[in-house]
Amino acid sequence: MPSNGLPSNVSAWLYIAAGTLFAIGALASQRLGFSVVGVAFIALGGAILLRQRKNRD
Numbered sequence: 001m002p003s004n005g006l007p008s009n010v011s012a013w014l015y016i017a018a019g020t021l022f023a024i025g026a027l028a029s030q031r032l033g034f035s036v037v038g039v040a041f042i043a044l045g046g047a048i049l050l051r052q053r054k055n056r057d
Helices: 006-027 032-056
Strands: none
Touching: 006 032
């Protein structure tokens, strides 16, 4: 049974939300180094959105 997965728009926003929560958690626990992982997730979500928008043009 093939699975198409989530639409890229939904995936991007989930990455952004997860990254935001991860960064907030890292900052709240005063683990500033781990906040970089949250920023990376946010950047990945942004890249997915930009790629999707670029392919639409």
